[in-house]
Amino acid sequence: MNTHFERTGPLTEITSYPQWAQDMIADCAKTKARVIDHEIWKMMMNLELDQESTSNFMKGLWPFIERFPSFMALNLLKTRYGRSAGDNMARRWLVRNIRVEQNHAEYWINWAEGAGVSRDDLLNTDAPHGTDGLLRWCEEVSSRGTLAAGMIATNYAIEGVTGEWSAMIYQSTKYQESFDPSIRVGSLRWLHLHADYDDTHPWEALEIVCTIMGMNPSPVEVAHLAECIKRSYVSMILLGDRCIQRQWSFGKVNEAAA
Numbered sequence: 001m002n003t004h005f006e007r008t009g010p011l012t013e014i015t016s017y018p019q020w021a022q023d024m025i026a027d028c029a030k031t032k033a034r035v036i037d038h039e040i041w042k043m044m045m046n047l048e049l050d051q052e053s054t055s056n057f058m059k060g061l062w063p064f065i066e067r068f069p070s071f072m073a074l075n076l077l078k079t080r081y082g083r084s085a086g087d088n089m090a091r092r093w094l095v096r097n098i099r100v101e102q103n104h105a106e107y108w109i110n111w112a113e114g115a116g117v118s119r120d121d122l123l124n125t126d127a128p129h130g131t132d133g134l135l136r137w138c139e140e141v142s143s144r145g146t147l148a149a150g151m152i153a154t155n156y157a158i159e160g161v162t163g164e165w166s167a168m169i170y171q172s173t174k175y176q177e178s179f180d181p182s183i184r185v186g187s188l189r190w191l192h193l194h195a196d197y198d199d200t201h202p203w204e205a206l207e208i209v210c211t212i213m214g215m216n217p218s219p220v221e222v223a224h225l226a227e228c229i230k231r232s233y234v235s236m237i238l239l240g241d242r243c244i245q246r247q248w249s250f251g252k253v254n255e256a257a258a
Contacts, residue, residue, distance in 0.1 A: 003215040004085070011203045018215050021206065022227035024226045028157075031233040033244045036168075040240040045172040049244070051116055056243040058112040060131030062122050065108045065136060068154070069101040074142040075150040086212030090147060093208060097155075097201070114179050116186025130242040134158075134235040141228055146214045149228045151205050157232035160202030169194035 002218050009016030013023060043049040049057070049197065072094050079091040138158070142150040169175055170191040179187050213221065 003211045005215050020222050021210050028229045033228045035233050035236050038240045041165050045175050053115050053244045056128045056232040058117040059127045062133045066105050069098050071138050071142040071154050072098050078147040089208045091183050110186050111190045131239050134239050137235045148209045152209050152225050153232045155205035156202045157229040166191050170195040
């Protein structure tokens with residue numbers, strides 16, 4: 001029986017959500033930690049990421065950044081006003097936040113330019129080979145998956161973990177000061193926004209998913225949502241690996257030669 005869920009506790013406390021959701025998030029925690037602990041963020045904050053890897057990162061994530069509002073629109077198409085409390089919540093939230101996302105592509109371009117990757121290069125050259133897994137997965141789950149699966153994979157998993165790594169980088173004084181003061185605020189606006197508003201976005205998405213699924217979804221349904229979350233995390237891990245692959249390979253060659 002799919003009994004109704006209505007949150008009564010604080011939005012950002014996990015105990016405010018059904019036990020199945022708490023268990024699901026605990027099950028995904030190790031995979032999420034692999035994203036947060038990825039070497040690319042540490043290298044970026046320590047100014048150790050070479051220009052080729054920086055370009056790989058900016059160009060590799062760009063198609064995903066540019067298409068993110070489209071994923072939300074695909075999930076919006078799955079809703080029907082008045083069909084359920086979950087549909088109503090999802091519809092209002094997605095409509096509102098598609099508008100929020102509209103300028104984020106431009107902010108990403110500003111960050112790329114500040115980091116030495118030109119607008120022309122970002123817009124008119126192909127993303128590095130092997131960096132499209134995150135884009136393809138989010139397109140798949142947003143177009144073919146259920147509303148709950150699409151939102152848990154994108155608005156919960158990706159926005160949540162992106163808010164965390166964005167905050168780490170934005171809070172790095174060394175990284176901020178690597179940008180010329182004349183362009184610093186504009187260049188870091190994407191990071192600033194994602195480090196700030198994504199604190200609540202994934203929790204709001206989780207509340208919507210729990211409202212859609214109710215208090216007692218089947219174990220199969222919960223396992224599927226967990227796999228969607230993990231696949232989003234793994235796709236981001238693999239993208240990070242690909243961005244710095246040549247830098248690490250070059251370093252190993254130098255070590256062997258020495």
